[in-house]
Amino acid sequence: MKDNFEVALTKCFFCGENDKIVMNTRLNSRVAGAVKKAHGKVIDYEPCNDCKENMKKGVMVIETKDGEKGHNPFRTGRIAVVKDSAIKELINDEVLLGDILDKRMMYIHESTSNQIHLFNHMKGE
């Protein structure tokens, strides 16, 4: 007999690290199934605590493979936190800049981040 109880560890949309633990309080198989499916997945666009801290320091610049587009592009795993002042120098488009500063994150293609040597001074690079 199944007890209809599940616990899942979700992932942060921004950094991909472990985020929250979710569990079902209603012990029916439908809710338990939904919780089970959430394990290892992104379930919302709320930044994890580390990302919240990073977003206070600057904008999270998330590197993607070249040619990737859309809301959730394929990522390389490299992330930089760039100060707002530097973002303002990088982005000329006022509307885009406002959007980036508001969202506290942006994507960058691998070839572009290499051109501007974004990750050259980071640890392990």
Ligand SMILES: [Zn+2]
């Ligand atoms: Zn995160």
